[in-house]
Amino acid sequence: MVAVSHPAQSDASTTDALHTCIALLSTVHGYRDGYTVEHEDRVTMLAVGIGTQLGFGAPRLAILRMAAIVHDIGKIAIPAEIIGKSGAYTDAEYALMKGHCLVSYNILSRLNTTWPIAEIAYQHHERLDGSGYPRGLFGSDILLEARILAVADVYDAMTSVRPYRPGLPRDFVLGELHQMAGHLLDPDAVDACRNIALRNLSTAPENPATAWLRPKMSGRQCT
Numbered sequence: 001m002v003a004v005s006h007p008a009q010s011d012a013s014t015t016d017a018l019h020t021c022i023a024l025l026s027t028v029h030g031y032r033d034g035y036t037v038e039h040e041d042r043v044t045m046l047a048v049g050i051g052t053q054l055g056f057g058a059p060r061l062a063i064l065r066m067a068a069i070v071h072d073i074g075k076i077a078i079p080a081e082i083i084g085k086s087g088a089y090t091d092a093e094y095a096l097m098k099g100h101c102l103v104s105y106n107i108l109s110r111l112n113t114t115w116p117i118a119e120i121a122y123q124h125h126e127r128l129d130g131s132g133y134p135r136g137l138f139g140s141d142i143l144l145e146a147r148i149l150a151v152a153d154v155y156d157a158m159t160s161v162r163p164y165r166p167g168l169p170r171d172f173v174l175g176e177l178h179q180m181a182g183h184l185l186d187p188d189a190v191d192a193c194r195n196i197a198l199r200n201l202s203t204a205p206e207n208p209a210t211a212w213l214r215p216k217m218s219g220r221q222c223t
């Protein structure tokens with residue numbers, strides 16, 4: 001288990017420096033892979049909405065927001081031709097793709113913070129029944145923040161246009177999430193996601209302390 005400390009435990013200058021680092025990482029990644037960064041932005045809004053519905057206070061939402069914005073930063077280490085591939089991955093390519101969680105962790109663990117930003121990103125493909133990756137964590141060994149991120153990540157991945165298929169309909173995706181709730185995905189987070197999607201609340205309430213972290217997307221090009 002990873003202890004979660006809160007922003008209130010650090011001074012303002014450290015928090016500002018951390019925000020700057022996160023925004024920098026997202027901006028750099030956007031020039032390399034605008035498609036993934038736009039995905040991270042949508043996931044962030046949904047994850048913060050889910051966290052809000054689950055009763056997170058502002059400090060915990062700030063950590064969740066920062067982790068979500070850069071959760072796929074590790075894809076920066078994957079060749080662009082694999083990221084944008086329209087056909088099925090080979091085993092070797094899939095193994096490389098799965099490695100992005102560890103690369104995200106390795107990058108984000110360099111941040112000067114005790115907040116579990118790196119750990120949340122590391123865990124975002126873990127599943128409750130241990131079938132996820134990279135470590136096959138089970139149930140509550142997965143941080144709640146990572147379980148929320150997983151739901152938002154799956155919802156966005158399924159509803160978005162992918163190189164190999166169009167986006168899937170909202171109601172179909174919500175049905176799929178319902179099937180995954182309890183054994184793969186956190187059921188409370190799935191319920192909150194459903195509430196948000198059905199009410200079309202794709203934009204979570206902005207947290208003034210971290211709203212500026214949302215990168216400006218204008219001018220970014222998908223690779």
Ligand SMILES: [Fe+2]
Pocket residue numbers: 071072100124125
């Ligand atoms: Fe990912």
Ligand SMILES: [Fe+2]
Pocket residue numbers: 039043071072153
């Ligand atoms: Fe993702």
